[in-house]
Amino acid sequence: MEACAAVEKEVDRLTSKLTSLHEHEQRSLEEFINAIQDIKRELSEAPADHKLSSTQVMTLNQSLKRIRDGVSRISTEHKDLHSSVSKVGKTIDRNFISDFTAVLTEGACEGEDNQRLLNEVICEHFLRQGMLEIAEALNEDAGLNLSQERKEPFLELHRILEALKNKDLGPALQWAEMHRERLSEENSSLEFRLHRLYFIHLIRQGNICQREALLYARNFAPFASQHARELQSLMGSLLYLREGVENSPYSHLLEPIYWQEICDVFTKDACRLMGLSVQSPLSVCIQAGCQALPPLLSIRQVMLQRQVAGVWSNKEELPVEIDLGHHYHFHSIFACPILRQQSTHSNPPMRLVCGHVISKDALSKLSNMNNRVKCPYCPVEQMPSEAKQIFF
Ligand SMILES: [Zn+2]
Structure with missing residues (x-):
């Protein structure tokens, strides 16, 4: 924050200088x-044969x-501005540390496999954002050779969303009908919402679409029990077709909010069905990183000053807890009650026969010579091999 304020101060100084120069x-x-x-x-007003007097020549x-x-004074002042502009650049360099390597896990971005993973994540991000050409260019340049099956979910998602943004319900309805079974398993209201939007589109046109609207209402049959109240309100609106729904107690149906929410509902449900996360993993990582980096950089600095850099040796664990807020809670975490450490890939939680859970490291530490382990919470004795790994 301080860094931003310092740069902002410099920019303000430059802007006021620029404004006053401009006015001048x-x-x-x-x-x-x-x-x-x-x-x-x-x-031009002087007569053709007029000769300039010496005073006139002097004034001229x-x-x-x-x-x-x-x-020439103006041009000098303009040149002076360059130094002020470059000062802003220097302030940015001074205030923002661009070298994050100190807090990077060793080798995280090195090696062919890691580079490829990184490029794939970036490419998927572009696909997800609908920046298809950029994604394709990266795919080619980085030699990723992403298969069509891998790209297709993103392309389909994007195609349907684009249509929805243009108020074309066709592709989304087709998709929802195709996946009706799975959508209902997930308790999704997507298909109902799509039909409702089409129905609203019909009643908006007034009496001429009465017959069509009534016929279309048959599409609501599978949703009758689940969305009874909404259906009552939709059917009620039919009474006002002659006067126009906009002048009726049902005018709220015409609000644009339904079109805004349908894109969100579709993205959420489609991502869930296709096994994609709703938010781009890359954006989440960058946002979380922006919050986590400043405290990590400052703790690194303190460690270097006190010469205790070795404390941060466990690369899978941060030296301090960084609370990013509930937005960034995606799954449960497990902290071993014995070692008081958060579980990791190499040290996962293990469920003992008695039902108590401790970390794998704790389990091997507690095992005795006879390859038996006594649960630290209840005295049940068991074999360490009987413990089962738990996945969150
Ligand atoms: Zn136990």
């Missing part, structure tokens, strides 16, 4: 233009000199 220039240039126009007018030369000096 504007004023001087107007003055010069007026002076030149005056001279031109006087010259003086005005020309004044204008020339003024213009």
Whole structure:
């Protein structure tokens, strides 16, 4: 925050300098233009055979000199501005540390496999954002050779969303019908919402679409029990087709909010069905990183100053707990009650026969010579091999 404030101060200084310079220039240039126009007018008004007196020549030369000096002064002031602009650049360099390697896990971005993974994540992000050309260019440049099956879910998602944004319900309805069974397993209201939007589109047109709207209402049959109240309200709106639904107690149905929410509902449900996360993993990582980096960089600095850099040796665990808020809670975590450490891939939680859970490391530490382990919470004795790994 301090860094931003420092840069902002410098930018403010530059903007006020620029504004005052601009005003000054504007004023001087107007003055010069007026002076030149005056001279031109006087010259044109003079009779053809008029000869300039020496006083007139002197005044003319003086005005020309004044204008020339003024213009060169403006250009010097403009050049001075360069130093102020470059000062902003220097302030940015000074205030923002661009070297994050100190807090990077060793080798995280090195090696062919890691590079490929990184490129794949970036490519998927572009696909997800609908930046298909960029994704394709990266796919080719980085030699990723992403298969069509891998790209297809993103392409389909994007195609349907684009249609929805253009108020075309067709592709989304087709998709929802195709996946009706799985959507209902997930308790999704997507298909109902899509039909409702089409129905609203019909009743908006008034009496001429009455028959069509009534026929279309048959599509609501499978949703009758689940969305009874909404259906009552939709059917009620049919009574006002003659006067126009916009003048009826059902005018809320015409609000644009339904179109906004359908894109969100579709993205959420489609991502769940396709096994994709709703938010781009890359954006989540970057946002979380932006929050986590400043405290990590400062703790690194403190460690270096006190020469205790070795404390941060467990690369899978951060030296301090960083609370990113509930937005970033995606799954449960397990902290071993014995070792008081958060579980990791190499040290996962293990469920003992008695039902108590401890970490794998704790389990092997508690095992005795006879390859038996006594649960630290209840005295049940068991074999360490009987414990089962738990996945969250
Ligand atoms: Zn136990």
